[in-house]
Amino acid sequence: MTEDIRIRDFLRSLEPDGDPLCERIAADAAERGIPIVKRETGAFLKVLAAVGKPGAILEIGTAVGYSAILMALAAPEGCRITTIEKDAARAAEARENVRRAGIEERIAVICGDADEILGTLADETYDLVFMDAAKGQYIKWLPDALRVLRPGGILAADNVLQGGTVFESRFAVERRDRTIHARMREFLWELKHRDGLRSAVLTVGDGVAVAVKTGPAQ
Secondary structure, X not given: OXXXXXXXXXXXXXXXXXXXXXXXXXXXHHHHOOOOOOHHHHHHXXXXXXXXXXXXXXXXXXXXXXXXXXXXXHOOOOOEEEEEEOOHHHHHHHHHHHXXXXXXXXXXXXXXXXHHHHHHOOOOOEEEEEEXXXXXXXXXXXXXXXXXXXXXXXXXXXXXXXXXXXXOOHHHOOHHHHHHHHHHHHHHHHHHHXXXXXXXXXOOOOOEEEEEEOOOOO
């Protein structure tokens, strides 16, 4: 574990200073205990948003808008981001942060339950879908996420290693966490074995799963 921390700290030390507003949002979130993507995960998201040159991004789990703003600043200028947040107070704060960043025309924050909203995206397609909300729901959201993901598009999901517990036996996990443990393992299995996907699980931050849609994969 010590070695893991040393690697993490080294990689973080390599990161240049980021956008001042994003740095302030991250610091405030850390102080208030609001979960946002880790610094190294944010760097990876910026690469995904840049290399794929997406025209449209869907994010499930806005929190206070940190990752959406990171992606918007890294993506091509015409890229539009739709981000879903269940908590009304956080959605309002995310909108204010987007306004402060001056990119309201590029990021739409939708307040509501992803279970309901994903089903309404009947005619929408996205080049990148990023999951970072309730981890036990990833497997439930997967069919809709793949449905709206265009062929060649990228699906990314954060926190898939669950602090290192995902590879433990279910009996080594606290009883209250066994459902999410089982669902995350099922989600990762689906990404690796579902036809029409090419995927990898990376030890970035708390683990990021990345899949490319190569064919029909709903």
